[in-house]
Amino acid sequence: MNSMKRYTLGFVVALIVGCLTGQAQTVWTGAPVTIHKIDSADWTLAENQDRITDSVWITRQHSKAFYNIARESGYTGSSPIGTEWAIGSIDSFASLTYQPFIKTTQGGPQEVIDTPMVLHLIQEDIYISFKLLSFSGLNKGGFKYERSTDPSVGIPSLEQSNTAIYPNPAHDFLQLDPQLIGQEVTIYAITGEEITTVTVPLSGKLKLDVLSSGTYLLRSNGTQTQRFVKQ
Numbered sequence: 001m002n003s004m005k006r007y008t009l010g011f012v013v014a015l016i017v018g019c020l021t022g023q024a025q026t027v028w029t030g031a032p033v034t035i036h037k038i039d040s041a042d043w044t045l046a047e048n049q050d051r052i053t054d055s056v057w058i059t060r061q062h063s064k065a066f067y068n069i070a071r072e073s074g075y076t077g078s079s080p081i082g083t084e085w086a087i088g089s090i091d092s093f094a095s096l097t098y099q100p101f102i103k104t105t106q107g108g109p110q111e112v113i114d115t116p117m118v119l120h121l122i123q124e125d126i127y128i129s130f131k132l133l134s135f136s137g138l139n140k141g142g143f144k145y146e147r148s149t150d151p152s153v154g155i156p157s158l159e160q161s162n163t164a165i166y167p168n169p170a171h172d173f174l175q176l177d178p179q180l181i182g183q184e185v186t187i188y189a190i191t192g193e194e195i196t197t198v199t200v201p202l203s204g205k206l207k208l209d210v211l212s213s214g215t216y217l218l219r220s221n222g223t224q225t226q227r228f229v230k231q
Contacts, residue, residue, distance in 0.1 A: 027093060027127045030151035030192065034133075039140035043069065046215050047169055047229035050147075051190060052128070056082055056121055062141035065102050065109060077102060084120045090129035090148065093118050109135040119147065149192055165218060169229035174206040180220055188217040190227075 035050040035058075042048060043059045049069060050058040057070040058080055068080035078100045085104040086096035098104075098120055105112045112132055119128040129148040136142035164177045176185070181204055186197040196210065206218075211230045219225045 025125050025127065026150075027090060028129070028148045028150050029090065030149035032129070032146045033149050033190075034144065034146050036144040037142055039136050039142035041141065043141065045169065045229065046213065046231070047227070049215070051215060052147075053121060053124055053126070055123060056080070058083075060141050060143055063139045065105075066143075082122055084122060085130070086118045086120070087112065087115060088118060089116050090118055090127060093120075093127040110137070165226055165228060169231045170208055171231055173208055174218070174228060176200055176204045176206055176220075178204055180204070183220065186219045187211070188219065188225075190215045190217065192217075 037043070037048045037060065040062065043061050048059055051070075052058065055070055056068055058066050059069050060066050061074065064075040066080050067075040068082055071081050072079060080101065083101070084098035085101045086093075086098045087104060088096045096118055098118075102109075104117070109132060113135065114131065114133070117130040117132070119130040120126070121128070131146045133144040133146060134142065135144075165174050167175070180200045181202055182200060184197055184199050185206065187195045189195060195216070198206065200206065208230050213230055215227060215229050217225050217227055
């Protein structure tokens with residue numbers, strides 16, 4: 001059976017199962033976002049977690065592989081709980097074989113760096129394109145990966161910005177670069193949903209009282225986007 005036939009058969013089977021269970025599958029093909037936790041960073045902070053949904057927050061402690069800090073206290077062999085993974089393209093998601101992350105990588109995450117993968121959020125039945133870019137050893141805990149996003153919300157492109165924002169993480173406000181005074185900036189949820197657009201006041205302070213705790217994107221100058229954390 002050729003790959004096209006396997007894909008078609010797998011898709012039909014998945015469609016039938018979805019209809020019988022009343023649950024619709026969702027494939028995220030939106031613009032990619034890069035998630036980066038530097039070596040030795042505190043994995044309990046929101047800025048070092050990929051909060052994909054309310055029940056799936058991917059991160060990593062100083063050793064071992066990924067786990068879901070929203071539902072687990074630490075890594076186990078089946079982590080991240082609520083997810084399953086496969087080697088292959090998102091175009092063939094229905095015909096791939098899914099397992100826990102560490103089994104999919106055959107025990108060595110470094111072996112799948114730059115390899116196309118698919119992440120399946122089991123409860124939400126969402127399929128996400130995934131590519132691991134780096135995975136630190138020697139008890140450093142760093143990682144970097146790229147994944148697709150929900151196309152219905154249109155996450156902005158993460159173009160490098162030369163403007164400064166601080167503190168980050170922030171509590172009540174962000175202090176923005178003086179060059180942004182009088183300009184409009186837009187805040188997005190990490191999923192790409194637009195939260196608000198405001199004009200930066202003369203003080204340069206952007207109040208965050210309308211935001212709940214979490215990770216957000218600040219877009220300025222039309223294209224430049226920076227990530228910040230509201231605590």
